[in-house]
Amino acid sequence: MTMVRATKVELQSLREDKWETFLESVKNFCVENSIEVPNMNDTIPIRGRSRREGQAVTYFHLYRVEIFCGVIDIISREMENRFSETNSELLTCIASLDPRNSFLDFDHAKLLRLAQFYPNDFSLMDQELLGTQLNNFIFDVRSDKHISELKNIGELAIKMVKTRRHTAYPLVYRLIELALVLPIATATVERVFSAMKIVKSVSLNVKTTLSVT
Known part of the structure; x- marks a missing residue:
C-alpha cells in the first residue's frame, strides 16, 4: 500500500511538473529517428469534428491536455477504483x-x-x-x-x-x-463487470447496425 500511495503521488507530480521534461525527451527521440516535430503553437482541427466547422486546438493542447494529462487521469482513476480508501484499509488490515x-x-x-x-x-x-x-x-x-x-x-x-x-x-x-x-x-466481481461491459458494447453495436440498416 505504501507503493500504491507513492505511485499516486508520482502520477500527480508527473501531471503537474514534468510535462516539459517529458516533451523534451520526446523531441530528442523524434530528432534521433528523423520524425517531424510539429510546432506546438500551430493549430489542428478538433478530433472527431468536421474540418468545415472551423474549430481547432493547438498541438500543445492536443498533446499536453488531451493525451498527456488524459492518459495520466485515466490511470489515476483506475487506481482510485481499485485502491479506494476502503479497499486500501482492508488490504492493510489483511497484511x-x-x-x-x-x-x-x-x-x-x-x-x-x-x-x-x-x-x-x-x-x-x-x-x-x-x-x-x-x-x-x-x-x-x-x-x-x-x-x-x-x-x-x-x-x-x-x-x-x-x-x-x-x-x-x-x-x-x-x-x-x-x-x-x-x-x-474481487477478481470474480471484476470479471463479471468486464463481461457486462463487453455484452453492453456488443448490444449497442448490434442496435446501431440494425438502425442504420
Missing part, C-alpha cells in the same frame, strides 16, 4: 495476518477492524471474543518456530488445520479464510 518474520506485521487493532468489515461473519459478541483469541493466538504462534517460519497466509491456514489450531482459535481462522477468499471474490 497484519502475514506470518513472515515471526508475524512482524501483526496488529491487534487492525485485525479487529478487519472483522468489522464482515458484520455477517462476526457478531458483536464474536468481535469481543476475537480480541482475546488474537492475544492468545499471537503468543502461541510466536512460540512455535514451525509456524513463525511460514511465508504466507495460505501456508498459515494449512498449518493451523494440521495442528488443529483452527479449532482452538476459530475466529482467528475465520479471519484467515476471509483474507484468502477476498482476492478471488
Whole structure:
C-alpha cells in the first residue's frame, strides 16, 4: 500500500511538473529517428469534428491536455477504483495476518477492524471474543518456530488445520479464510463487470447496425 500511495503521488507530480521534461525527451527521440516535430503553437482541427466547422486546438493542447494529462487521469482513476480508501484499509488490515518474520506485521487493532468489515461473519459478541483469541493466538504462534517460519497466509491456514489450531482459535481462522477468499471474490466481481461491459458494447453495436440498416 505504501507503493500504491507513492505511485499516486508520482502520477500527480508527473501531471503537474514534468510535462516539459517529458516533451523534451520526446523531441530528442523524434530528432534521433528523423520524425517531424510539429510546432506546438500551430493549430489542428478538433478530433472527431468536421474540418468545415472551423474549430481547432493547438498541438500543445492536443498533446499536453488531451493525451498527456488524459492518459495520466485515466490511470489515476483506475487506481482510485481499485485502491479506494476502503479497499486500501482492508488490504492493510489483511497484511497484519502475514506470518513472515515471526508475524512482524501483526496488529491487534487492525485485525479487529478487519472483522468489522464482515458484520455477517462476526457478531458483536464474536468481535469481543476475537480480541482475546488474537492475544492468545499471537503468543502461541510466536512460540512455535514451525509456524513463525511460514511465508504466507495460505501456508498459515494449512498449518493451523494440521495442528488443529483452527479449532482452538476459530475466529482467528475465520479471519484467515476471509483474507484468502477476498482476492478471488474481487477478481470474480471484476470479471463479471468486464463481461457486462463487453455484452453492453456488443448490444449497442448490434442496435446501431440494425438502425442504420
